[in-house]
Amino acid sequence: xxxxxxxxxxxxxxxxxxxxxxxxxxxxxxxxxxxxxxxxxxxxxxxxxxxxxxxxxxxxxxxxxxxxxxxxxxxxxxxxxxxxxxxxxxxxxxxxxxxxxxxxxxxxxxxxx
Amino acid sequence: xxxxxxxxxxxxxxxxxxxxxxxxxxxxxxxxxxxxxxxxxxxxxxxxxxxxxxxxxxxxxxxxxxxxxxxxxxxxxxxxxxxxxxxxxxxxxxxxxxxxxxxxxxxxxxxxxxxxxxxxx
Numbered sequence: 001x002x003x004x005x006x007x008x009x010x011x012x013x014x015x016x017x018x019x020x021x022x023x024x025x026x027x028x029x030x031x032x033x034x035x036x037x038x039x040x041x042x043x044x045x046x047x048x049x050x051x052x053x054x055x056x057x058x059x060x061x062x063x064x065x066x067x068x069x070x071x072x073x074x075x076x077x078x079x080x081x082x083x084x085x086x087x088x089x090x091x092x093x094x095x096x097x098x099x100x101x102x103x104x105x106x107x108x109x110x111x112x113x
Numbered sequence: 114x115x116x117x118x119x120x121x122x123x124x125x126x127x128x129x130x131x132x133x134x135x136x137x138x139x140x141x142x143x144x145x146x147x148x149x150x151x152x153x154x155x156x157x158x159x160x161x162x163x164x165x166x167x168x169x170x171x172x173x174x175x176x177x178x179x180x181x182x183x184x185x186x187x188x189x190x191x192x193x194x195x196x197x198x199x200x201x202x203x204x205x206x207x208x209x210x211x212x213x214x215x216x217x218x219x220x221x222x223x224x225x226x227x228x229x230x231x232x233x234x
Contacts, residue, residue, distance in 0.1 A: 040213075040220035042158075049208055049224035050158065061222065093158055097218045100172045102148070102160040 002026050002096050006105035012113040019081040021108045023094035028074045031098065038098035041070055041079045044107075045090045053092075054079065086112065115139040115223055117209050122228030129199050129232070135192040135209035135225055143167060143187040146212040148221060149194050151205035151230075161207070162194065163217050172217060177203075199232045206230075 003026040013019040029038045037057035042050035052061045054070035057077055067082045081088055089112060094105040121133040135147070148163040162183040163172045171183050182195040192209055206229050210221035 038218060042221075044158075049227055050221070051224075052213070052220060052222040055213055055220040055222075095158075095220065097220055100163070100217065101174050102163070102218075104158040104160070107157045 001101055002029065002099060002103050004094055004096055004103050004105040006092075006094060006108045008108060009106070010109040010111065012111045013081075013084045014113045015086065016083050017113075019084050019088070019110055021079045021092050021094075021110070023072075023077040023079070023105050025075045025077075025096055025098075029096045029098040030074050037073050037077070038096055039070075039072070039077050040095045040097065041068075042093045042095065043088075043090045044093065050093065081110075084110075084112070115211060117211065117223060117225035119207065119209050119225045119228040122207065122230045124231045124233065125199055126234050127200060127232055130195070130197045131199065131230060133194040133196065133207055133209075133228060133230070135194075137190045137192065137209075137211070140211070142185070142190045142192075144215065146215075146217045146219060147185065147192050148210050148212070149183065149192075150208045150210055150221065150224070151203075152208070152227075153202075153205045156205075159205075163212075164192070165217060166215070170217070196230070199230075201232050204230060204232050 039057040041054040044050040058070045091107045118136045149161040168185045180198045206227040208227045210224045212219035
C-alpha cells in the first residue's frame with residue numbers, strides 16, 4: 001500500500017499570508033507512460049463532505065480560486081494557498097490514485113493566526 | 114448538475130448488517146467508476162471500496178474485505194454497499210463519490226453528503 005504522509009498536522013497562518021502544506025508518498029505516484037502524477041488535493045470544512053481542489057498534482061478544478069496551486073512530482077507534493085482568506089479555514093487532504101488501495105494523507109488543519 | 118444522495122445509515126449492533134444506497138443523478142452512471150469513502154468521528158478519510166462503471170470489477174480495502182460488498186444498478190442509477198459482520202471500528206460517516214474520469218484509479222468528484230453508520234450495543 002502507498003502511505004501518504006502530510007506535514008504539518010496543523011498550521012496557523014495570518015490572513016493574506018501564504019500557506020504551504022506538504023504531502024509525501026511512500027513510493028512514486030508518477031506514471032512514466034503518460035508522465036502524470038496520480039495525486040489529488042481536497043478541502044473539507046466542518047460538517048461538509050470533501051471538495052476537490054487539485055488533480056494530476058497541479059490541475060486546478062473548475063471554480064477553485066487561483067490562489068490555490070499544487071506542485072511536485074514523484075513522491076513529494078505541495079499545496080499552496082498564496083493569500084489566505086477566512087473561508088480557507090478547513091482540513092486539507094492529499095490522495096494518491098496510482099494504485100489500489102486508494103489512500104489519503106492524515107489531513108492538515110489550517111487555521112487563522 | 115451531478116448529485117449523489119446516500120441513505121441507509123443508522124445504529125446497528127456489533128455483528129449486525131446494514132445496506133447503504135447512493136442515488137446518482139446528472140450524469141451517465143455506467144460511464145464512471147464509483148467509490149465509498151468513510152470518515153470515523155473526528156478522524157481522516159479512508160477509502161472503503163470501488164466499483165467499475167459496468168459493475169464487473171470491485172475493489173476493497175483490507176479492513177472490509179470479506180465483510181462488505183459493493184454493487185450498482187445502472188438502470189436505477191444507484192450504488193449499494195452491503196455491510197455485514199459490523200464492528201465498532203466501522204462507525205463512520207460513509208460517503209459515496211464519483212470518479213473524476215473513466216476508471217478506478219481516479220480522484221473523487223463530487224462527493225455525497227454522507228450517511229452515518231454507528232455500530233454499538
